[in-house]
Amino acid sequence: MLSTNAQTLIDREIAKYPADRKQSAVIAALAIAQDEHGWLSEPVIQAVADYLGMAPMAVYEVASFYEMFNIKPMGRHKLTVCTNLPCALSGALDAADRIKEKLGIDFGQVTADGRFGLREGQCFGACGDAPVLLVNNKAMHCKMSHADIDRLLEDLK
Numbered sequence: 455m456l457s458t459n460a461q462t463l464i465d466r467e468i469a470k471y472p473a474d475r476k477q478s479a480v481i482a483a484l485a486i487a488q489d490e491h492g493w494l495s496e497p498v499i500q501a502v503a504d505y506l507g508m509a510p511m512a513v514y515e516v517a518s519f520y521e522m523f524n525i526k527p528m529g530r531h532k533l534t535v536c537t538n539l540p541c542a543l544s545g546a547l548d549a550a551d552r553i554k555e556k557l558g559i560d561f562g563q564v565t566a567d568g569r570f571g572l573r574e575g576q577c578f579g580a581c582g583d584a585p586v587l588l589v590n591n592k593a594m595h596c597k598m599s600h601a602d603i604d605r606l607l608e609d610l611k
């Protein structure tokens with residue numbers, strides 16, 4: 455379930471911790487596995503657990519706690535909109551409504567063609583730049599007007 459490349463990347467993370475603490479790399483390992491598979495299925499979680507010598511449930515607990523991890527398929531492009539209070543007061547809910555309207559989905563859903571998934575996010579540390587959204591946990595887009603959102607969705611198609 456983990457490619458040679460993923461194992462190499464995980465080994466690099468493991469090396470950052472004492473030899474008897476390789477489970478400390480679980481968050482990094484899950485991120486690497488998710489990059490490879492798109493989401494963290496049970497077999498992927500099992501593979502990460504085996505690689506780190508952890509109980510699968512302990513790895514699942516981490517995967518299900520952090521919102522950047524997908525424990526179900528979230529489409530090719532997962533859009534996460536920060537809806538915490540500072541952003542909500544600065545147009546985040548309106549931006550989210552625009553995305554919902556354009557894609558025909560609600561939070562937690564994926565478009566029928568599997569291209570887009572939408573989630574609510576917690577503070578990204580960019581409260582002054584609301585509305586803020588993340589694409590696939592990697593690319594942050596700030597001050598998203600309706601026109602910006604329309605353009606982004608078109609670019610990601």
Ligand code: FES
Nearest residue numbers: 536541577578581
């Ligand atoms: S509250 Fe949204 S980025 Fe901080």
